[in-house]
Amino acid sequence: MISDAMKGKEFSAKEGELILLHNPPGLDVRRLLIAGLGKEKDLSTESCRRLGGMASRRLRKQSIAGMAVVLPGHHSESAAVQALVEGFLIGPGGIDAYRTDKKEREKDPYHGSYTRLTLLTSSVTSSMRKAAHIGATVAEGVILVRRLVNTPGNLMTPVVLASETRKACRKAGVSVSVLNEKQIRDKGFGGVVAVSSGSSNPPRFIVMRYIPESAKSRKRPPLVMVGKGITFDSGGISLKPTASMEEMKADMAGAGAVIGAMSVIGRLKPDRPVTGIVPACENMPSGSATRPGDVITTYSGKTIEVLNTDAEGRLILADALAFALEEKPAAIVDIATLTGACIVALGHVYAGLMGNDTDWVEIVRETAAQHGEKAWPLPMDPEYDNLVKSDIADVRNTGKDSPGAISAAKLLEKFVGDTRWAHMDIAGMDWRKEATSWIGLGPTGYGVRTLTALAFREDY
Numbered sequence: 001m002i003s004d005a006m007k008g009k010e011f012s013a014k015e016g017e018l019i020l021l022h023n024p025p026g027l028d029v030r031r032l033l034i035a036g037l038g039k040e041k042d043l044s045t046e047s048c049r050r051l052g053g054m055a056s057r058r059l060r061k062q063s064i065a066g067m068a069v070v071l072p073g074h075h076s077e078s079a080a081v082q083a084l085v086e087g088f089l090i091g092p093g094g095i096d097a098y099r100t101d102k103k104e105r106e107k108d109p110y111h112g113s114y115t116r117l118t119l120l121t122s123s124v125t126s127s128m129r130k131a132a133h134i135g136a137t138v139a140e141g142v143i144l145v146r147r148l149v150n151t152p153g154n155l156m157t158p159v160v161l162a163s164e165t166r167k168a169c170r171k172a173g174v175s176v177s178v179l180n181e182k183q184i185r186d187k188g189f190g191g192v193v194a195v196s197s198g199s200s201n202p203p204r205f206i207v208m209r210y211i212p213e214s215a216k217s218r219k220r221p222p223l224v225m226v227g228k229g230i231t232f233d234s235g236g237i238s239l240k241p242t243a244s245m246e247e248m249k250a251d252m253a254g255a256g257a258v259i260g261a262m263s264v265i266g267r268l269k270p271d272r273p274v275t276g277i278v279p280a281c282e283n284m285p286s287g288s289a290t291r292p293g294d295v296i297t298t299y300s301g302k303t304i305e306v307l308n309t310d311a312e313g314r315l316i317l318a319d320a321l322a323f324a325l326e327e328k329p330a331a332i333v334d335i336a337t338l339t340g341a342c343i344v345a346l347g348h349v350y351a352g353l354m355g356n357d358t359d360w361v362e363i364v365r366e367t368a369a370q371h372g373e374k375a376w377p378l379p380m381d382p383e384y385d386n387l388v389k390s391d392i393a394d395v396r397n398t399g400k401d402s403p404g405a406i407s408a409a410k411l412l413e414k415f416v417g418d419t420r421w422a423h424m425d426i427a428g429m430d431w432r433k434e435a436t437s438w439i440g441l442g443p444t445g446y447g448v449r450t451l452t453a454l455a456f457r458e459d460y
């Protein structure tokens with residue numbers, strides 16, 4: 001039947017192609033979905049993830065109750081299983097959670113229940129079972145992030161983000177502490193205070209801690225991950241243009257990734273402590289807003305000259321990174337929708353990746369690649385240092401010259417001391433404007449898979 005379909009040019013097995021055959025003779029199934037995966041030599045873990053997504057999207061469209069998938073040949077069966085399950089759960093879904101017509105909302109992933117997936121393999125190993133469990137847990141984290149990022153700014157304020165964090169982490173056994181406005185001010189988080197000063201929605205400073213069970217593992221230095229939590233970025237007094245400003249409800253996608261990853265990490269229990277830090281603010285213009293030209297004092301004591309109030313992410317991250325050092329981290333990774341310049345450099349295919357330690361940056365890059373979240377290193381040579389030199393303060397919040405993604409990272413670098421640190425600029429990665437064959441449009445949940453996998457690596 002497949003050969004016939006190929007002869008008739010209905011199917012060529014290219015990646016993304018699907019063909020549904022009814023009552024295939026000799027098989028005890030009603031419907032057989034054949035999915036093209038492209039050339040065998042190009043088969044990757046990502047192909048498995050896409051296969052899961054394509055098949056389940058097709059499945060949902062036709063309200064089929066369950067499906068069985070023959071596991072494609074792959075160099076690592078457990079990586080294939082994990083990716084397939086991830087794709088199956090992540091693939092379907094729309095972003096129209098606020099449409100009142102139930103029928104119109106049929107594709108909404110947040111209200112539906114998932115159909116059953118059966119994996120067919122010649123033998124079932126315990127590592128495959130484990131991989132399926134990991135895949136399902138990671139997918140849950142990704143779905144959580146997509147819901148948080150999809151929520152509009154009027155409904156997703158810093159206070160709401162904190163309570164969503166509590167909810168997600170409580171279920172996962174991760175402890176959460178939240179500083180309120182007064183505590184933020186008293187502790188001297190000057191970046192958070194400056195950015196939120198124009199908004200009537202007060203800021204929150206969220207800290208999540210996962211602590212492993214064994215006494216020995218507890219003593220290990222933690223992985224610390226920091227996420228930019230701007231629940232809406234109007235630009236502040238340096239107001240953004242109207243066109244596309246609505247996209248800035250997604251300016252907490254980095255925070256989402258950290259929250260999502262912590263909720264997964266609590267369930268999957270890696271062997272080292274992990275701390276997640278999210279400064280959450282809304283960036284708005286008003287009579288009490290920070291002005292261009294203002295100088296602020298951050299948590300570390302270092303001063304920043306604010307030349308553009310739209311470069312707000314780095315102000316709150318400066319506080320959060322300085323605070324992160326108190327955890328005595330093994331390494332830090334931050335994730336932020338930080339600069340439009342990063343989109344100019346890399347588009348919507350790769351996140352920008354920078355840092356102060358080539359080995360740690362390479363670990364992050366490789367981990368991201370293994371989990372279908374691409375990230376590309378940008379240079380951080382000392383020649384770029386003068387981009388952020390201020391005439392009146394320790395550092396300025398806009399670059400003097402064009403490489404905007406690098407100058408933002410150069411500012412952050414001033415706040416991490418000698419601790420190994422990597423920075424992911426995900427400005428182009430948080431939102432997909434068009435659906436693909438395997439996943440719908442809208443928030444991507446980028447970062448959950450990388451951050452989770454980093455917690456399990458033992459080589460740093």
Ligand code: BES
Binds near residue numbers: 311339398427428
């Ligand atoms: N949140 C934006 C960056 C962004 C832009 C994310 C587009 C996703 C899509 C950030 O706060 C910002 O406004 N950055 C400015 C910095 C500039 C004023 C130095 C930018 O990129 O234009």
Ligand code: ZN
Binds near residue numbers: 233309310311312313
């Ligand atoms: Zn901004």
Ligand code: ZN
Binds near residue numbers: 233251310313338
């Ligand atoms: Zn922003």
